[in-house]
Amino acid sequence: MAIRYKLLLSLLLLGVLISGIALFANVQTQNTTVLRLGHVVDLEHAMHKSLDYFKQQLHDISDGQMDVKIYASGQLGAERDLIELMQIGSLDMAQVSVGPVESFVPELQIFSLPYVFDDEDHFWRVVNSDLGQELLLSPLNVDLRGVAFFDAGSRSFYTCPKPIYTPDDLAGMKIRTMKSQSAVALMRELGSSATPISFGELYTALQQGVVDGAENSAITYYKARHYEICKNFTLDEHNTIPGIVMFSEKRWQGLSAQQQTWVQEAMDITVTYQRALWKADTEVALTNLKQAGVTIIYPDKAPFQERVESFKQSFKGTPVGDILDRIEAKR
The missing domain is CATH 3.40.190.170 (Bacterial extracellular solute-binding protein, family 7)
Incomplete structure (x- = not known):
């Protein structure tokens, strides 16, 4: 009986392996x-x-x-x-x-710069x-x-406990970011606490208060139904990734x-x-978000841009900084 069980188990494992290889x-x-x-x-x-x-x-x-x-x-x-x-x-x-x-x-990394x-x-x-x-x-x-x-599109903030009008409003907030060093550094410059979480886990993290908000495009914010939890969308458009x-x-x-x-x-x-x-x-x-009761904020971008200028300048003299110069030359 034990031998038959082991044989059956081996065949099952082999089937799983073959399925994985086929995938x-x-x-x-x-x-x-x-x-x-x-x-x-x-x-x-x-x-x-x-x-x-x-x-x-x-x-x-x-x-x-x-x-x-x-x-x-x-x-x-x-x-x-x-x-x-x-x-x-x-x-x-x-x-x-x-x-x-x-x-x-x-x-x-150039695309993650603000x-x-x-x-x-x-x-x-x-x-x-x-x-x-x-x-x-x-x-x-x-x-x-x-x-x-x-x-x-461009990435903007959506938050649950309070709206974001200026960079100062981000102080102390836990914001979900992608698993990107640049994204984490950018949130730090803006005064928030970056919390890298996989996108598939984000809805639950917002729901449970693990993070206070996130940043993404209007489409992704809407399609992922994150507006059901976070009712404030600030179109600061801090980067275009x-x-x-x-x-x-x-x-x-x-x-x-x-x-x-x-x-x-x-x-x-x-x-x-x-x-x-x-x-x-x-x-x-954007139309559907408004109809769902989301507060859409169009902030003055100048304070956000000023807050991160030193961060951008820190790349001068590096390969990424050289790419930044080439991009600025195409204005």
Whole structure:
């Protein structure tokens, strides 16, 4: 009986192992190459809708020879988990915020610095320039290939116990940030206590008072339903951190030149779609937030900018500071 039990247990464990290998395998059917893509947002989010659009475009452009299997809502882990899975070639693609990537690629810290871009036009002028292409490909140093920057809007504060009108209002507040050294440093400059928490745990953390608030785009604040707990949204727009779609370099090199062309063509089309969708969804989110009773505050940004100026200046003379100078030259 004991032998039969051990045999049954061994077979079950083997089945689990085989299932795990199948999940992350670079799938090749008879006529279709299937790419595995992960992200952490829900199915109604503009990022997911855009990636689903990419899936459709790639299928059409390749005449059905390539397809994408999307693992949404953090099914494969947090953003850092997705990055590490791509590095070892166990996941083909992922869409993540640039914030967590800076731990692997210091140059991308530039996007986490406050008030780097004057406005949306300045941001896209940089992203679409040679400098933007350099930044997009900078993850190659760690076996990752950027294929597109996605619009993720500007990040602003939403808080529960009290509204934020000036930097002084942040004093002593616990604000959730991404797991990014720059994000933590920025909160410290503004006088709050940074509390890095994975996005999937944030709703509960707000609900239980582990943190007093967070910072993100209007879309993410609305789609994650954080407005149900935090009723104050301060549009200080302290930084503009894009999303980035990345490929495992190991997987990329395993594709044919034709397949690589199809992927990039489909992604270039998707970027245009994603930007338009993000803009439209932002307007809808702000309208719905107002209807839900959220207090939307448009603060004077000057005090916020003054508070963080020394922090920005501290990067002068560094590689990130040099990138900052190049960005300022494109004003």
